[in-house]
Amino acid sequence: MPRTSNVTEQPFENGSTASHMKPTHVARDTYDERQTHILEAATLVMARDGYQRATMRSVAREADVSIAGIYHYFDSKEKLLFVIQFRAFTSLLANLRERIHGIADPVEQLHLMVRSHVGYFATKIHALKVCSHELDSLTGAEFEEIRELRLEYYRMVRAIVDRVFGTYASGSRIDPHVATMSLFGMLNWLYRWYDPSNDRSHSNVAHQITTQFLEGITGEGNGDRINGSSPTETTARAGSQR
Structure with a gap:
């Protein structure tokens, strides 16, 4: 399943991992920050409730964003x-x-x-x-x-x-x-x-x-x-x- 140079987590790199919404390079930092925030909320919800019981609505509530905001970044649970x-x-x-x-x-x-x-x-x-x-x-x-x-x-x-x-x-x-x-x-x-x-x-x-x-x-x-x-x-x- 962790130096003088840090290895960062990998971003979406290909079509199979990319969101259906593509940010411009100008907004990339903000896009990545919001995406990471949603992922952290989803991780907490799935760890707490289990994947089957977790819902997009519960992730949105944990992340304090709208359902539409979740689907802007991820098209499914x-x-x-x-x-x-x-x-x-x-x-x-x-x-x-x-x-x-x-x-x-x-x-x-x-x-x-x-x-x-x-x-x-x-x-x-x-x-x-x-x-x-x-x-x-x-x-x-x-x-x-x-x-x-x-x-x-x-x-x-x-x-x-x-x-x-x-x-x-x-x-x-x-x-x-x-x-x-x-x-x-x-x-x-x-x-x-x-x-x-x-x-x-x-x-x-x-x-x-x-x-x-x-x-x-x-x-x-x-x-x-x-x-x-x-x-x-x-x-x-x-x-x-x-």
């Missing part, structure tokens, strides 16, 4: 759900590619992947819940597009996990697929308990998740030794390479 998930997964993919670029050590790649995921959703907990529960609410081409993005993210993370096994746990009988899905289980359950406003920083949460995962693979209680560095040290090294 399913389009809202599609864009919520499209933005999340394209951002996760772009962030991960940038963070691990030039990093050779698979454990450091794993640490950066977990920090990227936790850091991204720390400020988007409602989006994490929607992305975790509502893929099957999409249909047709939009379902297939999001499914492929999710698979691409899985394949990137699985490749990191495979390299960790090959380097640090080559004799392990643990199934790498099960290990990868268990890692996603830890990451995607955060919305049930994690409150980023309390005293647990997302960096420390990510570090513990990574350490637990590594200790589970090695079975030797040496996740911190393999991990090698604290979240702060890893972040500093990654930042120095950007």
